[in-house]
Amino acid sequence: MSILSWLLDLLYPPKCVVCGKLLTVKAPVCPHCLDALPEFDGAAPSVRFTSGGAVSFFYEGKLRESFLRFKFGGSAYYAQTYGAWMAHTICDKLAGTYDVLTWAPVSRARKRKRGYDQAALLCRALGARLGLEPVQTLGKIKDPPAQSTLAGAEQRRANVSGAYRAEQPERFAGKRVLIIDDIVTTGATLAECSRTLLQAGASDVVYAAFAAPRKQD
Numbered sequence: 001m002s003i004l005s006w007l008l009d010l011l012y013p014p015k016c017v018v019c020g021k022l023l024t025v026k027a028p029v030c031p032h033c034l035d036a037l038p039e040f041d042g043a044a045p046s047v048r049f050t051s052g053g054a055v056s057f058f059y060e061g062k063l064r065e066s067f068l069r070f071k072f073g074g075s076a077y078y079a080q081t082y083g084a085w086m087a088h089t090i091c092d093k094l095a096g097t098y099d100v101l102t103w104a105p106v107s108r109a110r111k112r113k114r115g116y117d118q119a120a121l122l123c124r125a126l127g128a129r130l131g132l133e134p135v136q137t138l139g140k141i142k143d144p145p146a147q148s149t150l151a152g153a154e155q156r157r158a159n160v161s162g163a164y165r166a167e168q169p170e171r172f173a174g175k176r177v178l179i180i181d182d183i184v185t186t187g188a189t190l191a192e193c194s195r196t197l198l199q200a201g202a203s204d205v206v207y208a209a210f211a212a213p214r215k216q217d
């Protein structure tokens, strides 16, 4: 153990990323939570302008609470654990379908307020596992109300229309892009990102998301 990690353990006793309880094992997640992870086992939601995607988990229970700490509660380091899990899903479901790795960004204003861009963190963490350097291909140029405040699919689509601008198109023109997002609900955000990428020259877009709600039926 390095002195730095020893000091960090002292300052921040390791807690389970999912349930937040103190850990007795040298792992990011307690054995109970690891066993109970709500692995996404259905077909990934179909998202317009993408040719497919993969989702790691159902967005529910303790994992949802964990995610909210990650996104809004400053627990940015969860990205390491989440990213490792997402890399596993991507290897399993999307191997060979992409050339370029990117993410659905938040606006500069949002990033300033929160201190980080959660999808970028996930992308960097899983990229390290996949041996792929993320490329920024999109900028968010409008800052409409958060999608989570809108209920309808149509409202969500209108809300993000024109919200993104392609950046560095020479880095992905003619290439297949894998775009990373955190939660996919109606898919409106990912669809708008993909539309923007295709318009700027991407040959294909697939997505990977950390979690999606379980379909109510």
Ligand SMILES: [Zn+2]
Pocket: 016, 017, 018, 019, 020, 021, 029, 030, 031, 032, 033, 034
């Ligand atoms: Zn736990």
